[in-house]
Amino acid sequence: MSKKEEVFKDGKRPDGRANDELRPMKMKVGILSNADGSSYLEWGGNKVICGVYGPREAIPKHSQDPKKSLVKVKYSMSTFASKEEHGRAGPSRRSNEISKVIKEALENMVFTEKYPRTQIDVFVDVLQAEGGTRVASITAAALALADAGIPMKDMCCGVAVGKAGDQIIVDLGKEEDNLGQSDMPLALSNRDKNILLLQMDGLLTLEEIEKAIELAEKASDKIHEMQKKAINSVYTEEPEEVFTM
């Protein structure tokens, strides 16, 4: 029996989850005192930390846009993040690509035209990885932006959908990602479910994609609930109190 058959035997997922079940999540906001906004996210075996600075003067000056703010994202994966060594922590082909797709997802959410000639820096560090770090990074970055008070059209979150063991599944783990048939990371805005990021590895039919996006939309509602709880927990040590100006 090949490793592939072993992982997906009797039609079950390797960690025994239901097809639409997410891995356990933990979120926290405001963990870095020197950043304007920050967040920490644990999603299954992923551990992601995110800090946001700005809006501040864009550097170098020739990169300034007189009409809008620049969103600059730096995604980096630690050398010790996963089972296989990741080499040096500096920019690589992979991390440059992920920085770019996260940037493009966030640019659509932030009101960049409010702060001309500035930049908003988003730093995402993956401390531990277990499949789906780019979607975890977007989820964490949206939280950190909200914590920084940067005006946004909507909250957003990422979730991976795909196909493994001939089944459409949500939130692929490392084994399902590497040995499955297809992996499709998605980022969705919360209210309108606009697609901010869509990438795909492997093959899916049109019907399968439609089904996968439907599952992702349901999953994004669950993730948004968690994001909301994380922000709420900052303000609810004494739940009976009411604040009025």
Place this chain on the structure above:
Amino acid sequence: MRNIILPGEEISDQPMRLSNTYVENGKTYASVVGMLDEEGRYTPLESVYSPRPGDTVVGIVVDVRHHGFVIDVNLSSNATLPARDTRLRLEMGDLVFGKIGRIFPSGDIDLQDVRKLSGGKIFDVPTAKVPRIIGKKSSMLDMIRESTNTKIVVGNNGYIWISEQGNIPLVMKVIEYIVENAHKKGLTDKMSEFIKKHME
């Protein structure tokens, strides 16, 4: 019940002009984390300071130029105090407070009515908490000033200046307490208790 609102959540089904909100399809949505009370009033809890003419700001002189003084006012770009508008002789590092005069379409800001602050020191707080530090008709600020015998200037830009004399450690503690508890009700009463406790 107070309700914590995340960006993108609906505040009202009517279009309204409020700060830190936006209107889409005739409905008003929040653009930053805020709080919605029973009467539907929305209060931002985290925000980036956006200057408006007439705001009081505290700043630090960072450059002296022929055309005027360049002043750091906790914004993404520095403000200027044009030399023709003032008789002050300022040096780099001087602390000042004043009002925001003109805001140019390019984003440049001119200050007016600037006065020098002698001695003391500056520190910064999140700008969304500034209204709470000042209180209703500056009730909170007056209380802090009286009970600690200090001179305080609070800028809308999140910079706060404290004079050298008076109980400075207490002021720092008090302001830290307000920033942490800014979203709670009856803060002025709690503050007077807090000050009493720490005066002894």
